[in-house]
Amino acid sequence: MGSWLSRKSKFDDTSNTVYLMQMPRGTRVPSLSPFPLKLETYLRMAKISHKSILGFSLSSKGKIPWIRHRGKDVADSQFSIEYLNKEFGVDFNAHLTNEEKAVSRAFLKMVEENLFWVLVCYRWFFMDPKDFGFSKPIPWLWLAYIRRMTRGYAYGHGMGRHSEEEIFHIGKLDLQALSDYLGAKKFLFGDKPSETDCSVFGMLAQFVFSDTKSPYCALIKKEFPNLERYCHTMRDAFWPDWDDVLKKGSS
Amino acid sequence: MHCNCGNTKLLIAAAGAVAASAFILLKFCRKKKLTFNDDSNVVYLVQLPRGKRVPSISPFPLKLETYLRVAKIPYENVFSSQFSTKGKTPWIHHRGTDLGDSQFCIEYLNKQFNVDINAHLTKEQRGVARAFLKMVEENLYWVLACARWVFGSPSRAGFPSSMNSLVLYFIQRKVKQYAYAQGMARHSAKEVFHIGKLDYQALSDFLGDKKFLFGDKPCETDCGVFGMLAQVVFNQPDSPHYEVIKKEFPNLERFCWSMREAYWPDWDQVLEKA
Numbered sequence: 354m355g356s357w358l359s360r361k362s363k364f365d366d367t368s369n370t371v372y373l374m375q376m377p378r379g380t381r382v383p384s385l386s387p388f389p390l391k392l393e394t395y396l397r398m399a400k401i402s403h404k405s406i407l408g409f410s411l412s413s414k415g416k417i418p419w420i421r422h423r424g425k426d427v428a429d430s431q432f433s434i435e436y437l438n439k440e441f442g443v444d445f446n447a448h449l450t451n452e453e454k455a456v457s458r459a460f461l462k463m464v465e466e467n468l469f470w471v472l473v474c475y476r477w478f479f480m481d482p483k484d485f486g487f488s489k490p491i492p493w494l495w496l497a498y499i500r501r502m503t504r505g506y507a508y509g510h511g512m513g514r515h516s517e518e519e520i521f522h523i524g525k526l527d528l529q530a531l532s533d534y535l536g537a538k539k540f541l542f543g544d545k546p547s548e549t550d551c552s553v554f555g556m557l558a559q560f561v562f563s564d565t566k567s568p569y570c571a572l573i574k575k576e577f578p579n580l581e582r583y584c585h586t587m588r589d590a591f592w593p594d595w596d597d598v599l600k601k602g603s604s
Numbered sequence: 605m606h607c608n609c610g611n612t613k614l615l616i617a618a619a620g621a622v623a624a625s626a627f628i629l630l631k632f633c634r635k636k637k638l639t640f641n642d643d644s645n646v647v648y649l650v651q652l653p654r655g656k657r658v659p660s661i662s663p664f665p666l667k668l669e670t671y672l673r674v675a676k677i678p679y680e681n682v683f684s685s686q687f688s689t690k691g692k693t694p695w696i697h698h699r700g701t702d703l704g705d706s707q708f709c710i711e712y713l714n715k716q717f718n719v720d721i722n723a724h725l726t727k728e729q730r731g732v733a734r735a736f737l738k739m740v741e742e743n744l745y746w747v748l749a750c751a752r753w754v755f756g757s758p759s760r761a762g763f764p765s766s767m768n769s770l771v772l773y774f775i776q777r778k779v780k781q782y783a784y785a786q787g788m789a790r791h792s793a794k795e796v797f798h799i800g801k802l803d804y805q806a807l808s809d810f811l812g813d814k815k816f817l818f819g820d821k822p823c824e825t826d827c828g829v830f831g832m833l834a835q836v837v838f839n840q841p842d843s844p845h846y847e848v849i850k851k852e853f854p855n856l857e858r859f860c861w862s863m864r865e866a867y868w869p870d871w872d873q874v875l876e877k878a
Contacts, residue, residue, distance in 0.1 A: 414790040414791070415790065416787075416790070429791070432795070451809040452809060452810055452812070454806070454809065455805070455806040455807070455808075455809040455810035456732050456735065456806075456810065458739065458802060458803070458805075458806035459732065459735035459736045459738075459739040459806055459810075460735045462735075462738060462739035462742065462743040462803070463734065463735040463738035463739060463742070466738065466739075466742035466743045466746075467738040467742045505785060506785040506786075507785075508785070509781060509782035509783075509784070509785025509786055510782070510785055510786045511692075514690040514691065514692070515690070515705075519708070526734060527734065527738070529731070529734075530730070530731035530732075530734035530735055531731065532731075533727040533728055533730060533731035534728055534731035534732060534735070536728065
């Protein structure tokens with residue numbers, strides 16, 4: 354965790370820039386965690402001036418990402434978006450009907466509170482560690498520690514109590530739901546992206562661009578190709594510098 | 605020479621307290637061997653004893669039992685604190701097969717009994733139904749778990765009599781640990797309430813004037829949503845969650861009554877007598 358002094362020196366609290374604290378870049382995806390990718394995609398969509406600070410500085414809630422803006426720290430990607438919507442007068446859900454906003458909320462939660470744990474269990478319990486898209490291999494001691502911690506978290510959540518096949522089945526049902534709802538549309542709710550698109554992209558990008566050897570990527574390619582198409586649409590629209598970001602390791 | 609009378613009395617009192625605790629805990633957790641008739645087609649639903657205000661103080665047994673009633677599948681309740689192989693409740697036993705997790709149970713029963721209460725939904729609606737089910741079971745569930753177990757002291761009001769204070773203490777310890785692992789307990793009580801309110805808003809806006817989520821016939825997700833909202837609407841009348849539903853989302857209360865009247869005409873008879 355960053356010390357108070359080192360945190361202070363990174364920020365200019367007089368500027369309107371939003372500082373986004375996130376993990377170092379992945380080799381195949383700008384963030385190996387869906388939440389920083391969600392938040393950074395939102396910032397790009399909203400054209401909010403921002404600067405990524407790459408590292409492992411955790412928020413007050415012990416997680417990452419978090420933001421700092423004009424001296425105020427906000428933890429949690431969704432609270433960050435709510436804060437930024439107010440500060441910058443942004444509302445990507447303005448074009449949605451009340452019913453669509455409701456559906457948007459439901460999909461946001463399905464992806465962040467269910468599919469997320471499918472991803473976590475796959476990566477930390479079943480995936481070959483060589484397939485992690487980090488720039489350096491994870492030291493085995495760290496790997497063992499993170500696995501142990503994740504087992505506890507996944508068991509507490511519930512997903513960790515299921516078998517590998519059961520978890521895959523749960524993931525498949527979520528992907529099916531997303532694919533059926535998206536259909537032939539460009540974004541979830543039509544031609545304009547909404548807040549939930551940032552989150553869905555943040556999650557699906559993990560499977561489509563990073564975990565390319567996973568059974569989930571194979572499943573998406575075979576049975577839900579519109580989800581892959583959707584990821585490319587979001588990437589082309591909001592990450593034209595994707596390859597540069599990966600190369601340079603910062604935005 | 606030291607008098608050890610004080611220490612001895614302390615030791616005896618401590619031993620007594622430990623013995624009493626063990627007795628009370630065992631009384632609740634004693635694993636009586638459950639027996640089933642595997643020749644019959646009846647589904648045995650193993651769940652915690654009845655509540656005093658809701659048939660189950662947990663949303664998942666209430667969801668599963670409501671589904672059994674909607675799908676008209678013959679079942680028999682087995683009230684027990686015995687947990688599934690996954691360490692949770694409810695679970696079912698059918699023709700020699702034990703199965704945990706309410707959603708896996710529904711998928712199994714759909715196949716066994718050739719039932720599909722989602723049949724009237726379009727593909728797109730099924731997608732939305734799945735999303736709402738997960739929102740309620742993986743998000744709202746933790747909001748309510750935190751409200752009940754993490755912030756403040758849990759009340760025994762409405763709980764089965766067999767769940768005494770010591771059992772509640774152990775449940776609270778576990779739930780705090782799990783809710784932190786899941787993430788919800790990292791937020792403040794105010795933030796958690798805000799998260800819950802956004803879920804209620806979504807449910808209310810989607811339901812609108814409809815009788816059930818997708819029209820005049822209930823689907824699987826209606827069972828899940830009912831199981832969850834019933835905890836607030838019928839079991840926690842003094843909570844700020846019920847207050848916000850009554851004030852801002854009255855159609856959610858109306859929905860709960862629709863489900864209760866349609867599928868639980870015997871609601872009052874099944875409850876544990878107060």
